[in-house]
Amino acid sequence: MNGEKRIERINKAIEDFGGLLHEYRVGHSLSLQDMSEIVGYSPSYIWRIEKYRRFPEMDTRLRMLLAIWSIEDIYLYLQEVVTRERKAN
16 A cells, blocks of 8 residues: 555544545445454444444554454554644644
């Protein structure tokens, strides 16, 4: 994945985690049940995240991302989260 695409995906994960999960699931032709088996959370919980009825805590987001992203991308994601937190404070 090129650098620009990677940055877009990281920003999406920070700003729109539900949208990111939905795009991944639909882009890979996965049902909610399939996605549930991949990330280890119930189909209903994934649905609620995708529909913006739940915003998972950081540990949950990381566990989900570990199932679908490389370690390098997760590291970049965490770096960006920390950078934004520092700027906000």
